[in-house]
Amino acid sequence: MTHRIGYLVGSLSQDSINRVLAKALIRVAPDSLELTEIPIRDLPLYNRDDEMDPVPAVTEFKAAVEGSDGLLFVSPEYNRSIPAPLKNAIDWGSRPWGQNSFARKPTGIIGASVGAIGTAVMQSSMRSVLSFLDAPQLNAPEAYITFKPEVYGDDGEVADEGTEKFLRHYMDEYAAFVERVLSVTLPGHM
Numbered sequence: 001m002t003h004r005i006g007y008l009v010g011s012l013s014q015d016s017i018n019r020v021l022a023k024a025l026i027r028v029a030p031d032s033l034e035l036t037e038i039p040i041r042d043l044p045l046y047n048r049d050d051e052m053d054p055v056p057a058v059t060e061f062k063a064a065v066e067g068s069d070g071l072l073f074v075s076p077e078y079n080r081s082i083p084a085p086l087k088n089a090i091d092w093g094s095r096p097w098g099q100n101s102f103a104r105k106p107t108g109i110i111g112a113s114v115g116a117i118g119t120a121v122m123q124s125s126m127r128s129v130l131s132f133l134d135a136p137q138l139n140a141p142e143a144y145i146t147f148k149p150e151v152y153g154d155d156g157e158v159a160d161e162g163t164e165k166f167l168r169h170y171m172d173e174y175a176a177f178v179e180r181v182l183s184v185t186l187p188g189h190m
């Protein structure tokens with residue numbers, strides 16, 4: 001069975017290395033996953049005053065999250081934390097109270113950095129946020145990617161065999177995790 005996975009790129013940059021990583025992940029993902037980006041670029045800054053009458057970008061964002069079988073966060077680390085555009089998107093999706101779009105969605109967190117720790121601190125912050133939002137997370141493998149430009153092509157090609165194998169393993173494990181979570185939360189979905 002095919003599962004629809006929404007992926008969120010935590011960077012708004014045209015040259016985002018995390019967008020490059022996302023392309024590589026799509027390329028190595030098993031056929032059981034259909035990956036579609038959920039854009040966060042057009043969301044306004046979160047304001048509680050607008051929760052009950054949000055602009056269409058917010059409504060569309062929440063619908064895209066809710067319509068996904070699982071979510072994959074592909075994000076940089078900014079100042080040892082979650083980039084503001086991604087946190088902003090999560091805040092919108094979590095509200096209004098009682099309408100948390102992330103609840104029970106199987107999630108994966110992965111990220112690329114130019115630094116050696118490969119977004120580990122961002123991922124740790126994300127785990128707290130997603131726990132609070134009742135979103136089950138793939139615990140292992142963890143994937144902290146130090147981005148090497150020579151390894152990644154523009155269309156998701158991965159020039160290094162070891163890296164390609166690791167990313168493929170990550171996506172296989174993520175797919176198996178999604179399957180496990182859905183079999184509990186949506187019994188009979190198969």
Ligand code: FNR
Binds near residue numbers: 012079113
């Ligand atoms: C960074 N960068 C960075 N890297 C890191 O490993 N840990 C960090 O805390 C930060 N902090 C940080 C803050 C800000 C505001 C910027 C712009 C950058 C460097 C970061 O890894 C690098 O810019 C990546 O290219 C960002 O990913 P995208 O935007 O290219 O996907």
